[in-house]
Amino acid sequence: MNPVVKLDRVTVRYGRQQALRDVTASFPSGAVGLLGPNGAGKSTMLRSLLGFIVPEQGEMRVLDRDVKHSALAIRSRIGYMPESDAHIPGMNAVSFVAYCGSLSGLPHADAMQRAHEVLYYVGLGEARYRNVETYSTGMKQRIKLAQALVHDPDLLFLDEPTNGMDPKGRDEMLELIRDIAHNKGLSLILSSHLLPDVEYTCDYVVVMDKGTVATEGPIATLKGQGGRVFELRVKGDAAAFVQVLHAEGLECHETEEDTMRVFVPGDGLANGDDARRLFHLASSHGMQVRHLRASVPTLEDVFARAVGEK
Amino acid sequence: MPIHDQGYRRYGGRREAHGRTWWVITRAGIIERLRERKFLGLLLVAWLPFLVRTVQLYIAANYQQTAQFLGPTPGLFREFLQQQGIFVFFITMYVGAGLIANDRRANALQIYLSKPLTRVDYVVGKLATLLIFLIAVTWVPGILLLLMQMMFAGNLTFLKANLFLFPAITAYAAVAVTMAAFSMLALSSLSKSRRFVAVMYAGLIFFTAAMYQALRGITSSRAWAVISPGDVLNVFADVIFRNQNTPPIPFPVALLVVALLLGGSVLVLERRVRGVEVVT
Numbered sequence: 377m378n379p380v381v382k383l384d385r386v387t388v389r390y391g392r393q394q395a396l397r398d399v400t401a402s403f404p405s406g407a408v409g410l411l412g413p414n415g416a417g418k419s420t421m422l423r424s425l426l427g428f429i430v431p432e433q434g435e436m437r438v439l440d441r442d443v444k445h446s447a448l449a450i451r452s453r454i455g456y457m458p459e460s461d462a463h464i465p466g467m468n469a470v471s472f473v474a475y476c477g478s479l480s481g482l483p484h485a486d487a488m489q490r491a492h493e494v495l496y497y498v499g500l501g502e503a504r505y506r507n508v509e510t511y512s513t514g515m516k517q518r519i520k521l522a523q524a525l526v527h528d529p530d531l532l533f534l535d536e537p538t539n540g541m542d543p544k545g546r547d548e549m550l551e552l553i554r555d556i557a558h559n560k561g562l563s564l565i566l567s568s569h570l571l572p573d574v575e576y577t578c579d580y581v582v583v584m585d586k587g588t589v590a591t592e593g594p595i596a597t598l599k600g601q602g603g604r605v606f607e608l609r610v611k612g613d614a615a616a617f618v619q620v621l622h623a624e625g626l627e628c629h630e631t632e633e634d635t636m637r638v639f640v641p642g643d644g645l646a647n648g649d650d651a652r653r654l655f656h657l658a659s660s661h662g663m664q665v666r667h668l669r670a671s672v673p674t675l676e677d678v679f680a681r682a683v684g685e686k
Numbered sequence: 687m688p689i690h691d692q693g694y695r696r697y698g699g700r701r702e703a704h705g706r707t708w709w710v711i712t713r714a715g716i717i718e719r720l721r722e723r724k725f726l727g728l729l730l731v732a733w734l735p736f737l738v739r740t741v742q743l744y745i746a747a748n749y750q751q752t753a754q755f756l757g758p759t760p761g762l763f764r765e766f767l768q769q770q771g772i773f774v775f776f777i778t779m780y781v782g783a784g785l786i787a788n789d790r791r792a793n794a795l796q797i798y799l800s801k802p803l804t805r806v807d808y809v810v811g812k813l814a815t816l817l818i819f820l821i822a823v824t825w826v827p828g829i830l831l832l833l834m835q836m837m838f839a840g841n842l843t844f845l846k847a848n849l850f851l852f853p854a855i856t857a858y859a860a861v862a863v864t865m866a867a868f869s870m871l872a873l874s875s876l877s878k879s880r881r882f883v884a885v886m887y888a889g890l891i892f893f894t895a896a897m898y899q900a901l902r903g904i905t906s907s908r909a910w911a912v913i914s915p916g917d918v919l920n921v922f923a924d925v926i927f928r929n930q931n932t933p934p935i936p937f938p939v940a941l942l943v944v945a946l947l948l949g950g951s952v953l954v955l956e957r958r959v960r961g962v963e964v965v966t
Contacts, residue, residue, distance in 0.1 A: 426800050428961030448704050448802045456800035462793035465784075466718060478710045479801040481701040490697060497694045509792075523797065528697035560694050 378440060380405050380531050380563045381425060386434030388420055395420040396431070397587040403565055407557035409574030409595075410567040411679060412584035418567040419459055421584070422533045426456055439531060452481055455524030459535035459567075461516055463508040469495055470504040473522045480527035487526065494522045498552060514545035521552065532556065532564040538573055546573075553577045575675040583682040590682035599673040603641040604650055609634055609667035610658055617663050624657060629680040635667065639677060707803035711811025716818060719781055728780060729823070732773035736827040739766055740834050747838035758835050760848050764927040766831060767858050771916075773823045774866050779887060781819050782870035784880035785812045786959065791878040799961040809871070809955050816867045825859035854926045861922050865915060865947060872951035875958035891916060908934030918943045 381403035388396040396417045410418045423429045425438055427447035436443040438450045464472050470491050477487030495504045498518040503511070508519055517537060524532055537553065538546045554577045557564050568574050574581060575595065582592040591598065610617055614634065621628045627639035640650045651668060658665045719725050739762070746756040789795055798808050832855065836845055845851070873886045898914035901907075911917040911934035921933040921940035933940070 423962050426961065428796070428799065448804065451800060452701070452704070452802035454800070456796075458793070458796045458800070460793050460796075462797050464794045464797065465788045465792040475710070475714055476797065476801065479707055479798065479803060481704070481707075481802060482697070483700060483702065486697070486699045493693070493695065525694070527701075556694070561696065 379403055380439055381565065382437040383421070384435045384437075386421075386424065386436055387432045388417075388424055388429055389432050394587055396424070399434070399587070399589055401582050401589045401592055403582065404580055405563040406580065407554070407563070407578040408565050409578035409581040410565055410584065411569070411571065411574050411581050411675075412590075413569055413683070415586075416569075416584040417587040418569075418584055419535055420587075422456070422535055422565070422567055425533070426451065426454070452527075453530045455527070455529035455532045457520045457524040457532070457534045457537055459539065461513075462520060463516070465509065466507075468505050468507050469500055469511075469519055469522070472508050472519065473526050476523040477526040482527055490526050490528070491522075494525045495519075497525070498522045499548060513540040514542060514549075517541055517545070517549060521549070525556075530563065532562055533567070534564060535567045536569070537566065538568070538570065550576050571675045571679055581675065581678070583679055585683045591678065595675060595678070598678040599675065603639055603673075605671045605673045605677050606638045606640065606651065606654060607667065607669045607671045608636050608638050608654060608665070610636075611664040611666055612662060617658070617661060620657060620661050627681050629677075637671065637677060637680070639681060704802055707801070708807045708811035708814065711798075711808065712814040712818070715781075715785070715812065715815030719815075719819070725780060728773075728776060729819070732770070732777065732823040733827060735766065735769050736831060739831055743831070743835050744838050747835075747840075758839075758844055760851060760854070760927055761929075763828060763831065763851055763855060764858070764923055764929070767824060767828055767855065767862070768920075768923060770824050770827070771862065771919075774820055774862060775891060777819050777823060778816065778866045778870045779884045782816045782867065783874060783884040783887065785816065785871060786874040787877050787880045787883045790875070795959065796961050805956075805959050809959055813867055813871055816870065817863055820863035820867060821859065824863055825856060828855040828859060850928070854928075858923055858926045861926075861944065862919055865919065865944060868948050868951035869915070872954040872958075875955055911935050912939060912943050915943075915947065 379402040381401075383399050383401045386396055386399045387394065399417070399421070410421065412418050420429065424431055425436055425443060427443055427450075430444075439453055441450050443450060464475060467475065470488070473491035473495060474484075474487045477490050478484055482490065492501075492504065495501055498521050500515060500518050500522065503515065508516070511519065517540065521534070521537065524534075534553065538549050541549055550573060553564065553566060556562050557577065566574060566578055579595060580593065581595050581598065583590040614630075614636070618628050618630075618636070621638060625641065627641070628636050630636045638654065640653070651670070654668060655665055742756050742762075743758060746753050746758065789798070795808075799805065803811075829852070832845070832851055836842060869890065870883075870887055873890070874880070874883050877883050877886070894914040895916050898910045898917055901910040901913075911921070917934060918940045921935060921937060922944075923929070924931050924933050925937050925940075935943075
């Protein structure tokens with residue numbers, strides 16, 4: 377199957393700062409997470425794909441069309457939910473969403489009908505006649521999703537869609553995104569720095585770091601990529617021990633409460649052998665092991681490995 | 687019930703071809719303004735001079751003894767259009783100040799430009815909103831006034847003798863509203879506050895006029911009219927309505943000033959109307 381988005385050696389520069397460095401990536405259809413810390417270049421990539429920013433070099437294709445030459449045709453099939461608070465001033469929700477539908481080429485009556493439908497879908501049905509400026513942060517996130525959906529795009533770009541939402545609202549938003557991608561037949565690219573959001577909604581991930589693609593692939597494959605993960609807590613000079621683990625070729629990153637997650641590459645050894653190896657390393661360097669448990673690989677491990685490797 | 691159960695349907699209906707999106711913007715802008723009573727009041731007031739001139743033409747046509755001082759002349763139409771200048775100013779402030787500034791305040795540009803429309807579509811849509819209201823208080827009453835004169839006089843004598851008035855009214859109105867609309871739209875793209883934009887526009891009109899008068903007084907040269915858009919427009923009026931006054935600056939210079947004003951406005955719009963603002 378053709379990828380919905382393809383970047384080939386794309387470089388974007390803001391003045392002297394390179395926001396994307398020679399990026400080559402493919403986004404298959406379905407739900408794809410664009411993961412990375414703040415400043416990794418995720419939003420820049422989405423904005424470049426929309427034609428807001430012209431890359432210094434490279435080619436980009438969206439839905440089999442060249443962004444440079446077919447920006448309008450592409451945008452008619454794309455829905456974009458921007459990261460920052462954005463709306464058309466002076467309008468109530470239904471007028472705003474219908475207006476966005478009309479801008480996307482829907483006849484006025486159809487745009488109005490779709491506006492009502494999508495506002496119910498995103499959970500704003502009861503508040504649809506309220507001025508958007510009076511909405512809470514969570515409601516503003518939902519209406520941004522509604523305006524991106526109104527013209528029934530084939531591909532959605534969602535830039536940090538759960539920003540500023542309370543836990544309940546966040547869960548509902550993630551549920552919506554998951555539903556869109558898995559039950560409604562739309563493809564989406566979810567840009568986020570929140571690993572659980574991406575892990576819950578997406579099947580494929582592109583991890584970015586410092587303007588480059590650190591890794592990409594199906595989440596299930598990346599999580600199960602040759603190796604095991606252990607939760608480890610030690611007493612002693614943890615920082616020095618991390619250096620020891622690195623020297624032994626073991627990836628390691630710290631989580632909350634002084635617990636570190638150690639990635640043991642390769643599949644030659646059984647769980648017990650890996651554990652014994654960690655015990656041995658600890659004892660030979662005077663460290664006391666307080667907690668050691670085999671763990672399930674998570675997207676966090678994938679992310680830490682990918683970003684750590686850079 | 688989880689909210690996603692409310693359903694989402696794919697759309698299988700018709701989609702308009704690209705090219706009409708500017709009209710969607712214009713239409714929304716016009717409807718939004720016409721919903722405001724204050725603005726409707728302003729439009730009504732802007733038509734009062736037309737009523738007064740209509741009565742004047744009626745009296746002149748029906749009472750011969752008044753024809754000498756109330757009778758129609760090309761100057762009457764020029765005066766009428768120049769009097770409408772005050773309404774051009776207020777409508778430009780009212781409608782134009784927030785056209786782009788409000789969108790910038792609400793980050794709406796990235797919403798607009800993520801839809802299948804170009805930056806030109808967006809600017810044309812906003813510009814047309816303002817132009818339509820300005821034309822409604824300049825060209826429309828100007829041409830109607832000419833038709834009223836024909837109707838009250840019951841003959842075409844005046845019109846035949848002054849056939850240039852149709853294109854003259856059209857040309858003057860076109861220059862006046864284009865200058866106002868372009869400069870206001872450019873100013874509107876520079877700020878996120880419509881009030882600040884309104885102040886800048888008022889400054890552009892009044893400060894430059896005051897500067898011209900001051901420099902004229904100091905240097906005894908009328909050539910300083912180049913810095914005042916209002917006085918440049920008067921040069922156009924003199925030429926278009928065939929006035930014999932000696933203009934403060936030659937017509938080609940006035941033409942150049944207008945071209946520079948429009949060119950500068952387009953340049954500002956080109957730089958400011960973008961999906962993302964890149965600060966380096």
